[in-house]
Amino acid sequence: AxxxxxxxxxxxxxxxxxxxxxxxxxxxxxxxxxxxxxxxxxxxxxxxxxxxxxxxxxxxxxxxxxxxxxxxxxxxxxxxxxxHSPPPSADVVFTLRESLKPNKNYIFYCQSCGDIVVKDRKFLRVLPLPSENWSDLVEEWCCHPDPFARSTLHPQHGDCFLGDTFFLLNLGNDSHVAESPKSKENTRVICKRCKTMLGETVSSDTIKYYVTEVIIQPSEGSFSPTPRSQFVQSVVAQCLLELSSAKSTFRFTIKGDNGKIYILIWLLNSDTLLVESLGSSSSHSDFTLFGDIPMPSSGPVGTWNAVKVLYQPCIKSRNNELADAWENDMGVHPLKFPSETCLELLLILGWSTTSLPPSLRCMNSFQVRNSFY
CATH class of the missing domain: 2.60.40 (Immunoglobulin-like)
Incomplete structure (x- = not known):
């Protein structure tokens, strides 16, 4: 350029x-x-x-x-x-809740390798779950003993329950689900082909799949691969947008399936449009780590919708005190993903930060990153 x-x-x-x-x-x-x-x-x-x-x-x-x-x-x-005039409006982002409809057949693919995880599943009900720690607040809601103490929100056959970062399926008699090895990690659901963690077994007949690990397509459609890092940041950005809009929360902890906090994220704004020369030192250089270079438009200039976040890494004992404070803050919303995906996300954040002009990389001790969707 x-x-x-x-x-x-x-x-x-x-x-x-x-x-x-x-x-x-x-x-x-x-x-x-x-x-x-x-x-x-x-x-x-x-x-x-x-x-x-x-x-x-x-x-x-x-x-x-x-x-x-x-x-x-x-x-x-x-x-x-x-x-001079309002910029182009952001593309409509379809969330998981909007993409899954009752009485339609779907196929679930491993996002990493494309192997079929669940084949031709029709849901009679697609229902959102309350927030992950909803049961902790029951005592504040009820003046009598907890009526939900002995009950769990598990899907029946034909149900799909949607959480913030996952969905629950009834295992049923589906023979295409990924295997779960019989070991000390017997709650982890693993892809048969590439051995990527897809989710967890919640009970003998219920599986939790993470939204960052599977791609859902109508049965009449076909699998179209999406570059891994592009998919991860797009899904996480959609989670942040949806939760900030629905719950007016803008601070998030990114936790692994091992319970550890990997990243603290503060959503700064969600109305950003980036315009950049594709031949310059692009803020998309983070994709090169995984070999994923999206080209959203032809010609020398590209445009991207983005959310702008501040973040702090919490690995190798970094920011422990701040992480503890956020974990105990009711205004901070936890988001849980597989631990490997948390590390992937941290790498994507880091590469994006280093590609920004130096003066734009930090704000009040937090690092800055634009996440595309």
């Missing part, structure tokens, strides 16, 4: 404003440079040469509103600008 092509623009739909960073000007140029901002393009001139980049359709700037121009060494040239 040329000089104008090496840029990052972070648009906030709510305020119709944008932060624009020309990353090619990270170091002091050897010759004077002239930067021009037009309604539908950006241009950089230096040493008798010029380079221009057209903005995506639907993104129009108000050049006269440019302000806050400054150059940060190692970062680039920063400025803020307002949009």
């Amino acid at each position: 040329g000089m104008a092509g090496a840029f990052l623009m972070e648009i906030r739909r709510g305020t119709q404003s944008a932060l624009l960073v020309f990353r090619a000007v990270a170091e002091l140029p050897s010759a004077p440079m002239e930067v021009s901002v037009f309604a539908d393009s950006l241009e950089v001139r230096s040493g008798g040469s010029s380079d221009a980049a057209a903005l995506p359709a639907g993104v129009r700037l108000a050049p006269s509103s440019c302000r806050g121009l400054r150059r940060l060494r190692g970062d680039g040239l920063h400025l803020r600008v307002r949009l």
Whole structure:
């Protein structure tokens, strides 16, 4: 990419404003440079040469509103600008609750390898579960002994119960479910083909599958593989969006199936649209760790819907006190995934952070990351 092509623009739909960073000007140029901002393009001139980049359709700037121009060494040239018109609206995100319908046949695939986990299952009921720790609050609700003390919310045949990060299925007579090895980890449900953990056995006839480990398709459809890191961050971002909207909670602990906290996440905003040259030091470089490089649009400039989060890793005894405080805070919502997936997510977060301009990587001791969906 040329000089104008090496840029990052972070648009906030709510305020119709944008932060624009020309990353090619990270170091002091050897010759004077002239930067021009037009309604539908950006241009950089230096040493008798010029380079221009057209903005995506639907993104129009108000050049006269440019302000806050400054150059940060190692970062680039920063400025803020307002949009001439509202940016394109975010694509509708279909949650698991919306994608599963009663009286339709579905096939469940292992997300990692595509092996069939559950074949041609029809649900008579698809019901949401209360939050994971709902029973702890029963004493506050009831003035008499706990009426649910001896009952459990297990699905019957034909039921699918949906949790925040998982769904429960009645095992029934389905012979396509993944095997569960008879060992000290006999609660872990493992894919027969690739040995990835898919979920846990809750009881002799109930299995919990994590939403990050399976792909659900209508029986008449076909399996279409999704790059692993792209799938993980998209599913986690959807969980954050759904919970923040439904419960007005913006702080989350990411816990493994072993009970350990791996990450603390603070949802900063969910109305971000990123516009970036695909040839620059992309904030999508985190995908290269797993070999996954999504190309959402053709041409030199791409756009991505994103949620912006602050996070703190909690592995190797880091941030133990903060993790304990968050775990005991009623305003923090726990999200449980397989431990291996928690480590994957931490790697994705880390690679995304290091690809951002240095001045945008931290905020109040938290690290910053844009998660795409």
